Amino acid sequence: xxxxxxxxxxxxxxxxxxxxxxxxxxxxxxxxxxxxxxxxxxxxxxxxxxxxxxxxxxxxxxxxxxxxxxxxxxxxxxxxxxxxxxxxxxxxxxxxxxxxxxxxxxxxxxxxxxxxxxxxxxxxxxxxxxxxxxxxxxxxxxxxxxxxxxxxxxxxxxxxxxxxxxxxxxxxxxxxxxxxxxxxxxxxxxxxxxxxxxxxxxxxxxxxxxxxxxxxxxxxxxxxxxxxxxxxxxxxxxxxxxxxxxxxxxxxxxxxxxxxxxxxxxxxxxxxxxxxxxxxxxxxxxxxxxxxxxxxxxxxxxxxx
Amino acid sequence: xxxxxxxxxxxxxxxxxxxxxxxxxxxxxxxxxxxxxxxxxxxxxxxxxxxxxxxxxxxxxxxxxxxxxxxxxxxxxxxxxxxxxxxxxxxxxxxxxxxxxxxxxxxxxxxxxxxxxxxxxxxxxxxxxxxxxxxxxxxxxxxxxxxxxxxxxxxxxxxxxxxxxxxxxxxxxxxxxxxxxxxxxxxxxxxxxxxxxxxxxxxxxxxxxxxxxxxxxxxxxxxxxxxxxxxxxxxxxxxxxxxxxxxxxxxxxxxxxxxxxxx
Ligand SMILES: Nc1ncnc2c1ncn2[C@@H]1O[C@H](COP(=O)(O)OP(=O)(O)OP(=O)(O)O)[C@@H](O)[C@H]1O
Ligand SMILES: [Mg+2]
Numbered sequence: 001x002x003x004x005x006x007x008x009x010x011x012x013x014x015x016x017x018x019x020x021x022x023x024x025x026x027x028x029x030x031x032x033x034x035x036x037x038x039x040x041x042x043x044x045x046x047x048x049x050x051x052x053x054x055x056x057x058x059x060x061x062x063x064x065x066x067x068x069x070x071x072x073x074x075x076x077x078x079x080x081x082x083x084x085x086x087x088x089x090x091x092x093x094x095x096x097x098x099x100x101x102x103x104x105x106x107x108x109x110x111x112x113x114x115x116x117x118x119x120x121x122x123x124x125x126x127x128x129x130x131x132x133x134x135x136x137x138x139x140x141x142x143x144x145x146x147x148x149x150x151x152x153x154x155x156x157x158x159x160x161x162x163x164x165x166x167x168x169x170x171x172x173x174x175x176x177x178x179x180x181x182x183x184x185x186x187x188x189x190x191x192x193x194x195x196x197x198x199x200x201x202x203x204x205x206x207x208x209x210x211x212x213x214x215x216x217x218x219x220x221x222x223x224x225x226x227x228x229x230x231x232x233x234x235x236x237x238x239x240x241x242x243x244x245x246x247x248x249x250x251x252x253x254x255x256x257x258x259x260x261x262x263x264x265x266x267x268x269x270x271x272x273x274x275x276x277x278x279x280x281x282x283x284x285x286x287x288x289x290x291x292x293x294x295x296x297x298x299x300x301x302x303x304x305x
Numbered sequence: 306x307x308x309x310x311x312x313x314x315x316x317x318x319x320x321x322x323x324x325x326x327x328x329x330x331x332x333x334x335x336x337x338x339x340x341x342x343x344x345x346x347x348x349x350x351x352x353x354x355x356x357x358x359x360x361x362x363x364x365x366x367x368x369x370x371x372x373x374x375x376x377x378x379x380x381x382x383x384x385x386x387x388x389x390x391x392x393x394x395x396x397x398x399x400x401x402x403x404x405x406x407x408x409x410x411x412x413x414x415x416x417x418x419x420x421x422x423x424x425x426x427x428x429x430x431x432x433x434x435x436x437x438x439x440x441x442x443x444x445x446x447x448x449x450x451x452x453x454x455x456x457x458x459x460x461x462x463x464x465x466x467x468x469x470x471x472x473x474x475x476x477x478x479x480x481x482x483x484x485x486x487x488x489x490x491x492x493x494x495x496x497x498x499x500x501x502x503x504x505x506x507x508x509x510x511x512x513x514x515x516x517x518x519x520x521x522x523x524x525x526x527x528x529x530x531x532x533x534x535x536x537x538x539x540x541x542x543x544x545x546x547x548x549x550x551x552x553x554x555x556x557x558x559x560x561x562x563x564x565x566x567x568x
Contacts, residue, residue, distance in 0.1 A: 084410040090403035107411035
């Protein structure tokens with residue numbers, strides 16, 4: 001196998017805010033050209049990790065290298081080749097769409113003519129050509145998100161870091177952003193993203209990390225993670241005491257989630273047959289195992305503060 | 306915790322100009338609106354106080370009351386322009402608009418942002434002086450000999466108030482609390498810095514206090530002297546005071562903002 005360039009390398013990365021440990025010794029690496037995901041419940045430490053990678057928040061301890069450079073020693077050099085889509089939009093409300101991009105290109109020392117060329121391309125890329133002269137405040141949520149994405153691409157970054165890029169978007173807009181991310185990946189751009197949409201992570205990411213309480217819970221390829229922790233299929237039945245008894249007898253791996261029982265398996269047909277024969281059940285649903293099952297299994301069902 | 310951390314010499318990079326340019330671009334978008342206050346304000350004040358109230362006032366040191374307050378109006382405007390730019394306006398950009406966050410995701414760092422804001426604040430002061438000097442000259446209240454020097458001086462004086470304002474911006478827990486420095490620091494200065502009556506009529510201890518701690522006192526003194534067309538060597542002490550204070554508050558504001566924003 002060809003060893004690829006490491007774009008990000010973190011070892012024992014820690015971030016404390018006073019007493020609170022937001023990131024608690026995480027280690028991971030991202031290779032050039034990868035699409036890499038961060039999942040985890042609210043407060044897991046995803047944004048905090050992203051901010052350290054973006055060189056805007058200093059680490060408390062551990063090692064963090066981006067493009068092979070120490071993140072705390074070379075912020076300017078690293079940020080030159082990075083694009084950032086923050087969790088909260090921070091477009092400039094004093095400017096139009098075009099002015100937002102034009103002004104931002106100055107921060108990257110992009111010459112004026114080149115900037116205009118890139119802006120035209122990018123507005124086309126994120127389908128905002130019609131909105132060029134509209135104040136950024138009057139864009140819809142989805143348009144703002146697309147503009148932030150365009151802004152993150154102005155400097156032709158080698159790495160883009162997106163913190164919940166599709167939050168609050170309708171399905172069309174989400175699909176558009178996914179499309180754009182895939183085409184960026186094809187061009188060789190390394191992409192790191194966080195998301196709460198697990199279908200999104202499953203579809204897009206080559207590898208991902210599930211974080212909880214500042215630590216990494218699992219890491220790997222989405223398909224493999226599902227296989228390892230759930231199996232290939234999931235069978236769902238209504239929660240009745242008789243069913244639980246029956247399942248216990250057969251020794252299946254299951255979990256009670258409120259009104260339903262979820263059974264993890266590699267052989268859903270077998271379980272279905274078994275349940276309908278031995279437990280005389282008729283309302284049985286079978287579906288493919290998803291990342292959502294892994295997420296809920298590993299991080300629990302309790303709401304995070 | 307060491308207090309020395311507030312006195313670290315900040316890094317200055319040419320990239321701070323990009324932040325200055327951002328603010329200038331926004332200013333230019335509303336240029337007509339932005340020029341109106343420094344144009345109209347001196348006219349209103351001169352009419353009401355200079356020529357209205359002034360008819361009840363004897364000459365002060367050989368000049369009419371209107372002539373006496375005209376330079377002070379410039380000084381006050383210089384103070385207001387950069388102080389409010391680097392308190393309320395900077396706070397809005399920092400906290401509500403997240404402009405600083407957007408900028409530091411580029412090769413710029415937070416020092417560039419704050420320094421750019423400070424120099425922009427100083428520029429606002431210089432712009433106000435630029436508008437006001439001709440207006441007041443049109444009333445015949447300014448000696449034109451050194452009048453143009455008021456504009457670069459307004460930049461330096463503006464920088465001082467920008468830096469002081471930025472310290473408050475760094476320390477304030479929310480935007481409402483910024484009301485207090487405006488009320489307790491700016492308003493007394495507006496009244497007691499030799500602006501609308503000579504400092505000499507106040508008790509001596511208060512005069513010393515004004516010279517030691519109220520920056521506007523020195524700024525009024527310098528602008529008044531330039532407006533009267535007289536350059537005295539004794540002005541150097543005021544210039545030195547302003548310069549040293551600017552340096553001190555520049556360093557302090559940069560470090561306070563770094564401490565607030567780098568978490
Ligand atoms: N500036 C800060 N000061 C103090 N605590 C903070 C700060 N930023 C984040 N935290 C805390 O750090 C922890 C991790 O927050 P973080 O924003 O990284 O979570 P997240 O995984 O991005 O969550 P979400 O999915 O809700 O965006 C939380 O407990 C949060 O309260
Ligand atoms: Mg987050």
